[in-house]
Amino acid sequence: MTQRAYVIDQMISAKSIAARIESLAREIAVEFQGTDKLVVVGLLRGSFVFIADLVRELDLPVEVDFLEVSSYGDAMESSREVRVLKDLRGKIEGRDVLVVEDIVDTGHTLAHVSKFLKNRSPARLRTIALLDKPSRREVDFAADWIGFSIPDEFVVGYGIDYAQRNRNLPFIGKVRFTEG
Ligand code: IMP
Ligand code: MG
Numbered sequence: 246m247t248q249r250a251y252v253i254d255q256m257i258s259a260k261s262i263a264a265r266i267e268s269l270a271r272e273i274a275v276e277f278q279g280t281d282k283l284v285v286v287g288l289l290r291g292s293f294v295f296i297a298d299l300v301r302e303l304d305l306p307v308e309v310d311f312l313e314v315s316s317y318g319d320a321m322e323s324s325r326e327v328r329v330l331k332d333l334r335g336k337i338e339g340r341d342v343l344v345v346e347d348i349v350d351t352g353h354t355l356a357h358v359s360k361f362l363k364n365r366s367p368a369r370l371r372t373i374a375l376l377d378k379p380s381r382r383e384v385d386f387a388a389d390w391i392g393f394s395i396p397d398e399f400v401v402g403y404g405i406d407y408a409q410r411n412r413n414l415p416f417i418g419k420v421r422f423t424e425g
Pocket of ligand 2 (some may be wrong): 288289291347
């Protein structure tokens with residue numbers, strides 16, 4: 246399949262993201278105050294930039310782990326079927342867990358991951374997503390914290406890809422097709 250030509254229009258600047266993360270980290274630190282050790286679980290691969298910035302703003306003892314679930318492949322549509330491709334390395338039973346995701350779109354991914362991890366009896370399980378597209382929701386799911394609520398646009402940057410590209414952009418931009 247050949248890629249359609251597109252340009253990327255900036256939607257959220259690197260500066261706005263950094264400011265939002267600072268304030269989210271303060272809220273999270275309040276929620277998990279006194280925790281023994283928070284396990285911050287990043288969903289691969291889209292959350293890798295977000296989790297890196299978020300944990301550095303968190304004034305708490307943290308452990309970092311990763312979970313990889315099946316995703317879009319190179320398409321722009323959710324498969325709606327979520328499979329675990331790479332499980333956590335550590336145990337979360339009785340632990341405080343924060344799941345970090347890039348985007349909540351249809352909601353299938355985070356709903357499934359939450360259920361999957363709750364089965365392991367963590368003490369507390371909370372979720373955070375940098376972006377939320379509420380108009381696209383197909384299952385009843387709300388993250389505990391959201392960075393930005395955005396309209397139904399396909400976005401890239403700050404860890405988020407389109408066909409594996411553009412993850413290294415420091416800002417969030419929307420994909421605009423220029424032909425086809
Ligand atoms: P959901 O299961 O439909 O909520 O999909 C969530 C996943 O879809 C996210 O983790 C992203 O990887 C991917 N996704 C949703 N919207 C976008 C987008 O605009 N750009 C890139 N990936 C997206
Ligand atoms: Mg993803």
